[in-house]
Amino acid sequence: MAFFKIIDKGMGITRLFLGGVHGKEGHSTIYALQEIRNDDVTSGKLVIHNCDESPYVSTLDPDYYQSRVGKEVLYLISSYHPKIYVEAHCYRNENYLKLTSPHRWTESKVPPLIELESGVLIGSASPLIRTSIFAKDDVCITLEMPCKPTKKTLDVYINVLRSIAASGSRDELEKRMMDLYPNQVETAKKYAKEFFGNYPPF
Numbered sequence: 001m002a003f004f005k006i007i008d009k010g011m012g013i014t015r016l017f018l019g020g021v022h023g024k025e026g027h028s029t030i031y032a033l034q035e036i037r038n039d040d041v042t043s044g045k046l047v048i049h050n051c052d053e054s055p056y057v058s059t060l061d062p063d064y065y066q067s068r069v070g071k072e073v074l075y076l077i078s079s080y081h082p083k084i085y086v087e088a089h090c091y092r093n094e095n096y097l098k099l100t101s102p103h104r105w106t107e108s109k110v111p112p113l114i115e116l117e118s119g120v121l122i123g124s125a126s127p128l129i130r131t132s133i134f135a136k137d138d139v140c141i142t143l144e145m146p147c148k149p150t151k152k153t154l155d156v157y158i159n160v161l162r163s164i165a166a167s168g169s170r171d172e173l174e175k176r177m178m179d180l181y182p183n184q185v186e187t188a189k190k191y192a193k194e195f196f197g198n199y200p201p202f
């Protein structure tokens with residue numbers, strides 16, 4: 001489900017939204033990414049890319065970044081230097097607990113994802129790229145929804161993507177997210193500090 005679009009509104013930061021980064025996820029994330037409109041961006045650039053289907057390798061596995069699609073992800077990041085980076089993922093319902101459980105700290109060596117609402121989850125991008133190719137004040141978000149989402153879930157997911165697309169800086173994005181999901185942002189701040197040290201929430 002390859003899809004590529006650039007919205008360019010002149011001066012400002014570059015954002016990169018990537019979907020379908022592994023397995024069949026692109027068949028679901030395309031429904032959200034194609035809903036982002038030119039009007040959602042008021043300054044700077046938004047690059048949207050949905051990858052083709054690929055073998056499933058976790059982005060927490062170093063082998064992922066050696067795979068064809070993993071290299072594609074690295075290439076897109078190094079080409080566009082986004083200040084705001086969003087990976088759009090989807091998950092199977094049976095994995096909800098695994099992704100959100102406190103056991104994720106010990107089982108996957110990363111913080112649990114945080115539910116915004118309706119099964120839409122937020123977290124940081126893989127630590128393998130967060131702390132190496134991005135600067136500390138860049139925004140790195142993983143956004144998850146159930147694959148084959150309901151209309152309500154898809155609407156929440158798209159609304160979050162639109163809020164991010166409309167943000168011209170980290171401060172603006174944090175403010176928008178605080179207005180929408182204050183408790184979740186507080187939790188994200190706590191996890192980022194615990195996991196990365198003195199890092200911002202996303």
Ligand SMILES: [Zn+2]
Binds near residue numbers: 022025089090
């Ligand atoms: Zn995924």
